[in-house]
Amino acid sequence: SYELTQPPSVSVSPGQTASITCSGDKLGKKYSSWYQQKPGQSPILVIYQDTKRPSGISERFSGSNSGNTATLTISGTQAMDEADYYCQAWDSSTGVFGSGTKVTVL
Protein backbone atom coordinates (compact mmCIF):
# COMPACT_ATOMS: atom_id res chain seq x y z
CA SER A 1 0.00 0.00 0.00
CA TYR A 2 1.03 3.57 -0.65
CA GLU A 3 2.78 5.44 2.16
CA LEU A 4 3.46 9.10 2.87
CA THR A 5 6.35 9.85 5.21
CA GLN A 6 6.58 12.99 7.34
CA PRO A 7 9.10 13.95 10.03
CA PRO A 8 7.54 13.53 13.49
CA SER A 9 8.46 17.02 14.58
CA VAL A 10 9.76 20.37 13.38
CA SER A 11 10.86 23.21 15.63
CA VAL A 12 10.97 26.83 14.53
CA SER A 13 11.63 30.19 16.13
CA PRO A 14 8.96 32.88 15.89
CA GLY A 15 9.28 34.84 12.67
CA GLN A 16 11.35 32.16 10.96
CA THR A 17 10.36 29.75 8.19
CA ALA A 18 9.18 26.21 8.87
CA SER A 19 9.31 23.58 6.14
CA ILE A 20 7.44 20.30 6.51
CA THR A 21 8.17 17.55 4.02
CA CYS A 22 5.98 14.69 2.86
CA SER A 23 7.59 11.91 0.85
CA GLY A 24 6.00 9.24 -1.29
CA ASP A 25 6.74 7.32 -4.47
CA LYS A 26 6.16 9.62 -7.46
CA LEU A 27 4.22 11.97 -5.19
CA GLY A 28 4.93 14.83 -7.58
CA LYS A 29 2.62 13.18 -10.11
CA LYS A 30 -0.29 13.30 -7.67
CA TYR A 31 -2.11 16.21 -6.09
CA SER A 32 -1.31 16.81 -2.42
CA SER A 33 -3.26 18.55 0.31
CA TRP A 34 -2.21 19.75 3.75
CA TYR A 35 -4.26 19.95 6.95
CA GLN A 36 -3.59 21.77 10.20
CA GLN A 37 -4.93 20.31 13.44
CA LYS A 38 -4.70 21.99 16.81
CA PRO A 39 -5.28 20.02 20.04
CA GLY A 40 -8.91 19.11 20.54
CA GLN A 41 -9.95 20.60 17.21
CA SER A 42 -10.93 19.27 13.81
CA PRO A 43 -8.42 19.47 10.97
CA ILE A 44 -8.63 22.45 8.65
CA LEU A 45 -7.43 22.58 5.04
CA VAL A 46 -4.47 24.90 4.50
CA ILE A 47 -3.24 23.82 1.04
CA TYR A 48 -4.92 21.88 -1.79
CA GLN A 49 -3.85 20.88 -5.29
CA ASP A 50 -0.23 21.23 -4.17
CA THR A 51 -0.10 25.02 -4.09
CA LYS A 52 -3.57 26.51 -3.68
CA ARG A 53 -4.63 28.24 -0.50
CA PRO A 54 -8.30 28.20 0.59
CA SER A 55 -10.05 31.44 1.31
CA GLY A 56 -9.24 32.63 4.79
CA ILE A 57 -5.89 30.87 5.06
CA SER A 58 -2.94 33.14 5.72
CA GLU A 59 -0.55 33.90 2.87
CA ARG A 60 2.19 32.67 5.20
CA PHE A 61 1.22 29.14 4.15
CA SER A 62 2.50 27.88 0.81
CA GLY A 63 3.00 24.50 -0.81
CA SER A 64 5.02 22.78 -3.49
CA ASN A 65 5.22 19.28 -4.92
CA SER A 66 7.87 17.77 -7.16
CA GLY A 67 9.57 14.45 -7.62
CA ASN A 68 8.86 12.37 -4.55
CA THR A 69 8.35 15.21 -2.07
CA ALA A 70 5.62 17.68 -1.24
CA THR A 71 6.51 20.55 1.07
CA LEU A 72 4.42 22.84 3.24
CA THR A 73 6.19 26.08 4.07
CA ILE A 74 5.14 28.44 6.83
CA SER A 75 6.78 31.84 6.48
CA GLY A 76 7.09 34.23 9.40
CA THR A 77 5.89 31.50 11.76
CA GLN A 78 3.71 32.66 14.61
CA ALA A 79 2.79 31.03 17.91
CA MET A 80 -0.70 30.39 16.52
CA ASP A 81 0.84 28.10 13.86
CA GLU A 82 1.86 25.57 16.50
CA ALA A 83 -0.12 22.44 15.54
CA ASP A 84 0.03 19.04 13.90
CA TYR A 85 0.19 19.08 10.12
CA TYR A 86 -0.87 16.20 7.87
CA CYS A 87 -0.22 15.74 4.17
CA GLN A 88 -2.69 13.78 2.06
CA ALA A 89 -2.69 12.35 -1.43
CA TRP A 90 -4.49 9.74 -3.49
CA ASP A 91 -3.16 6.47 -4.82
CA SER A 92 -5.40 4.39 -7.07
CA SER A 93 -8.37 6.43 -5.82
CA THR A 94 -7.56 5.56 -2.19
CA GLY A 95 -7.00 8.44 0.19
CA VAL A 96 -3.73 8.29 2.11
CA PHE A 97 -2.53 10.54 4.94
CA GLY A 98 0.96 11.07 6.22
CA SER A 99 1.62 10.28 9.87
CA GLY A 100 1.70 13.94 10.81
CA THR A 101 4.31 16.49 11.88
CA LYS A 102 4.13 18.40 15.12
CA VAL A 103 5.30 21.97 14.62
CA THR A 104 6.63 23.61 17.76
CA VAL A 105 7.23 27.34 17.85
CA LEU A 106 10.01 27.92 20.37
Place this chain on the structure above:
Amino acid sequence: QVQLQESGPGLVKPSETLSLTCIVSGGSIRSSSYYWGWLRQPPGKGLEWIGYISYSGYTRYNPSLKSRVTISLDTSKNQFSLILTSVTAADTAVYYCARATPYCSGGNCYSGSHWFDPWGQGTLVTVSS
Protein backbone atom coordinates in the same frame (compact mmCIF):
# COMPACT_ATOMS: atom_id res chain seq x y z
CA GLN B 1 -21.28 28.64 4.56
CA VAL B 2 -21.69 24.90 4.78
CA GLN B 3 -21.41 23.24 8.18
CA LEU B 4 -21.31 19.55 9.07
CA GLN B 5 -22.28 17.90 12.34
CA GLU B 6 -21.77 14.26 13.27
CA SER B 7 -24.19 12.41 15.49
CA GLY B 8 -24.48 8.90 16.85
CA PRO B 9 -23.74 6.65 19.83
CA GLY B 10 -20.51 7.24 21.68
CA LEU B 11 -20.21 3.63 22.82
CA VAL B 12 -20.50 0.48 20.74
CA LYS B 13 -19.96 -3.10 21.88
CA PRO B 14 -17.39 -5.31 20.16
CA SER B 15 -18.75 -7.25 17.17
CA GLU B 16 -21.70 -4.86 16.86
CA THR B 17 -22.40 -2.17 14.26
CA LEU B 18 -21.30 1.46 14.43
CA SER B 19 -23.76 3.88 12.85
CA LEU B 20 -23.15 7.62 12.47
CA THR B 21 -24.96 10.42 10.67
CA CYS B 22 -23.61 13.71 9.33
CA ILE B 23 -26.11 16.55 9.08
CA VAL B 24 -25.21 19.14 6.46
CA SER B 25 -26.43 22.72 6.78
CA GLY B 26 -25.84 25.76 4.62
CA GLY B 27 -25.60 23.73 1.43
CA SER B 28 -27.22 20.85 -0.42
CA ILE B 29 -25.74 17.35 -0.53
CA ARG B 30 -27.38 17.08 -3.97
CA SER B 31 -24.83 19.50 -5.40
CA SER B 32 -22.92 17.88 -8.25
CA SER B 33 -19.82 19.82 -7.26
CA TYR B 34 -19.11 17.88 -4.10
CA TYR B 35 -18.67 14.48 -2.55
CA TRP B 36 -19.23 13.66 1.12
CA GLY B 37 -16.67 11.78 3.14
CA TRP B 38 -15.92 10.05 6.41
CA LEU B 39 -12.55 9.99 8.13
CA ARG B 40 -11.36 8.90 11.56
CA GLN B 41 -8.55 9.42 14.04
CA PRO B 42 -7.74 6.94 16.83
CA PRO B 43 -6.82 8.66 20.10
CA GLY B 44 -3.33 10.11 19.87
CA LYS B 45 -2.84 8.88 16.31
CA GLY B 46 -3.10 10.13 12.76
CA LEU B 47 -5.92 10.54 10.27
CA GLU B 48 -7.43 7.75 8.18
CA TRP B 49 -9.74 8.10 5.19
CA ILE B 50 -12.76 5.77 5.40
CA GLY B 51 -14.61 6.59 2.19
CA TYR B 52 -16.83 9.01 0.32
CA ILE B 53 -20.08 9.20 -1.61
CA SER B 54 -21.07 11.41 -4.53
CA TYR B 55 -24.33 13.26 -5.01
CA SER B 56 -25.41 10.44 -7.34
CA GLY B 57 -24.61 7.70 -4.83
CA TYR B 58 -21.23 6.61 -6.21
CA THR B 59 -19.10 5.34 -3.37
CA ARG B 60 -15.42 4.66 -2.83
CA TYR B 61 -14.02 3.01 0.29
CA ASN B 62 -10.65 2.46 1.89
CA PRO B 63 -9.65 -1.09 0.88
CA SER B 64 -8.65 -1.83 4.47
CA LEU B 65 -12.25 -1.26 5.60
CA LYS B 66 -14.20 -1.98 2.44
CA SER B 67 -15.74 -5.26 3.59
CA ARG B 68 -17.26 -3.60 6.67
CA VAL B 69 -18.20 -0.09 5.48
CA THR B 70 -21.29 1.41 3.88
CA ILE B 71 -21.83 5.11 3.22
CA SER B 72 -25.24 6.33 2.11
CA LEU B 73 -27.12 9.56 1.37
CA ASP B 74 -30.47 10.77 2.65
CA THR B 75 -31.25 13.71 0.40
CA SER B 76 -34.64 14.32 2.03
CA LYS B 77 -32.86 15.13 5.29
CA ASN B 78 -29.71 16.60 3.71
CA GLN B 79 -27.53 14.14 5.57
CA PHE B 80 -25.30 11.17 4.92
CA SER B 81 -24.43 8.17 7.03
CA LEU B 82 -21.68 5.73 7.91
CA ILE B 83 -22.17 2.12 8.88
CA LEU B 84 -19.22 0.05 10.10
CA THR B 85 -19.93 -3.56 10.99
CA SER B 86 -18.18 -6.05 13.26
CA VAL B 87 -16.32 -3.41 15.21
CA THR B 88 -13.37 -4.09 17.48
CA ALA B 89 -11.34 -1.97 19.88
CA ALA B 90 -9.21 -0.93 16.90
CA ASP B 91 -12.20 1.01 15.59
CA THR B 92 -12.19 3.31 18.62
CA ALA B 93 -11.60 6.76 17.19
CA VAL B 94 -12.89 10.26 16.65
CA TYR B 95 -14.99 10.04 13.50
CA TYR B 96 -15.21 13.07 11.24
CA CYS B 97 -17.44 13.84 8.31
CA ALA B 98 -16.23 16.28 5.67
CA ARG B 99 -17.13 17.72 2.32
CA ALA B 100 -14.82 16.45 -0.42
CA THR B 101 -14.19 18.53 -3.52
CA PRO B 102 -12.77 16.84 -6.62
CA TYR B 103 -10.42 18.41 -9.12
CA CYS B 104 -12.38 19.11 -12.27
CA SER B 105 -11.15 20.31 -15.65
CA GLY B 106 -12.87 20.63 -19.00
CA GLY B 107 -16.07 19.22 -17.62
CA ASN B 108 -14.36 16.12 -16.24
CA CYS B 109 -13.87 15.47 -12.54
CA TYR B 110 -11.13 13.11 -11.47
CA SER B 111 -11.57 10.29 -9.02
CA GLY B 112 -9.01 10.38 -6.26
CA SER B 113 -8.27 14.08 -6.47
CA HIS B 114 -10.39 15.38 -3.64
CA TRP B 115 -9.57 17.70 -0.79
CA PHE B 116 -11.57 17.79 2.45
CA ASP B 117 -13.08 21.08 3.55
CA PRO B 118 -14.85 21.78 5.80
CA TRP B 119 -14.83 19.12 8.50
CA GLY B 120 -17.35 18.45 11.21
CA GLN B 121 -16.37 18.79 14.84
CA GLY B 122 -15.90 15.04 15.18
CA THR B 123 -17.49 12.50 17.48
CA LEU B 124 -15.64 10.02 19.68
CA VAL B 125 -16.79 6.43 19.31
CA THR B 126 -15.46 3.96 21.84
CA VAL B 127 -15.71 0.23 21.22
CA SER B 128 -15.96 -1.54 24.54
CA SER B 129 -18.12 -4.05 26.33
